[in-house]
Amino acid sequence: MKAMILNSYGPDSKFEATEIEKPAVKAGHVLVKIAASSVNTVDTMIRNMGEELPLSPATPALLGMDFAGTVEAIGEGVEGYAVGDEVYGCAGGLADLPGTLAEYIVADSKLIAHKAKNLSMREAAALPLVAITAYEGLIRANIEAGQQVLVHGGSGGVGHVAIQLAKHFGADVYSTGGGGKQLELIRELGATPINYKTESVEQYVDKHTDGAGFELVFDSVGGANLTNSFEAAALNGQVATTVSMCELDLTPAHFKGLSLHVVFMLIPMLHDFKREQHAKILAELTKIAEAGALKPVLDENRYSLEQASEAHARLESGQGMGKVVIEN
Secondary structure, three states, X not given: OEEEEEOOOOOOOOEEEEEOOOOOOOOOEEEEEEEEXXXXXXXXXXXXXXXXXXXXXXXXXXXXXXXXXXXXXXXXXXXXXXXXXXXXXXXXXXXXXXXXXXXXXXXXXXXXXXXOOOOOHHHHHOOHHHHHHHHHHHHHOOOOOOOEEEEEOOOOHHHHHHHHHHHHOOOEEEEEEOOHHHHHHHHHOOOEEEEOOOOOHHHHHHHHHOOOOEEEEEEOOOHHHHHHHHHHEEEEEEEEEOOOOOXXXXXXXXXXXXXXXXXXXXXXHHHOOOOHHHHHHHHHHHHHHHOOOOOOOEOOOOEEHHHHHHHHHHHHHOOXXXXXXXXX
C-alpha cells in the first residue's frame, strides 16, 4: 500500500511516498481503509524533535494519529462492527503503533467508534484527538449546567471543540482570542469572545463575573498562561490544562483552593491503559455531533496524502484557521 514515510527527524525533514506492506488484521483490531486523517500539533512535534520525545516511533516512521475510514476486515474477538462500517479514531503514529499517513490502518477496536452520520470523512478525521482531549478535560473538571466556563484559546483545535462541548453541557461559555478572525469564530461557536490583547484578566473577570471568577477554566494554551487561568478562576474552582510541561508557582492556586487537571490523552495509546475509555468517549462524541452540537472547523486548504509535508507546514505556519486534514 502507499504510505508517506519519514526517514529522518528534524525541522527540515520531509515525508516520502513509499510502498509498504498492507497490514493484516489481528485479534481485537479492525482493518480500516483510511479516507482522511488530520494533523495535530503533537504530530509536528514528533517530526521536528524525534528521539527527544519518548513517544516518537523509530525511523523510518509512519506518523499520523487521527483518521476516518471504512472497515474492511474484523479481527477475532471484536464485537459491534461489521465490514463496511464507517469509523473514526485516534489509534497510531506514536511509539510502536503505525500511523495514518497510509491507505490502511489496523486499529485497536478500543480506540475507535462509529462515525457520526452527519459528518463527512474529512470532518470526522479532524475530531478524535482534540475532541477526546476537550471532553476529558471538561468531565474531569466536573462541568455542570449553568456554570460560567472560560476557554483559553477558543479558536484552536482543542479550544473550538471545548467551547461546543461546554455549550452542550449547558454552561455559559466565554473564550479568549487574539485577533478579529479568532474572536469572530468564538462568537459563531456560541461563546462570549474576550480579546486577551486588550483586556487584562482582572478586567474581564470583573466584567463577566463581577470579580468572582469562572467556576471552570479550560486552558488549551497552558504553560505560562496557567498563571492567567489561576487568576481567572473562582474560589475552589476547577482548572483543566492540556499543556503543563513547565515550572510554575502554584501559590495562587493554593490560596484559591483550586483543583488542577492535566489532560494527556495519549496515555491509553502509549501504555495500553484503559483504551476502552477512548471508545466510550468517541461514541459519546458521535451522539453529540449527530444531535447537531459538535462540528469541527476545517482549514480552508485541502491536502492529498502526497502533500503530507505541506499539510504539516500549514499547521506550523499558524496562518490557518481550523483543523488541517489530509485526504486519501
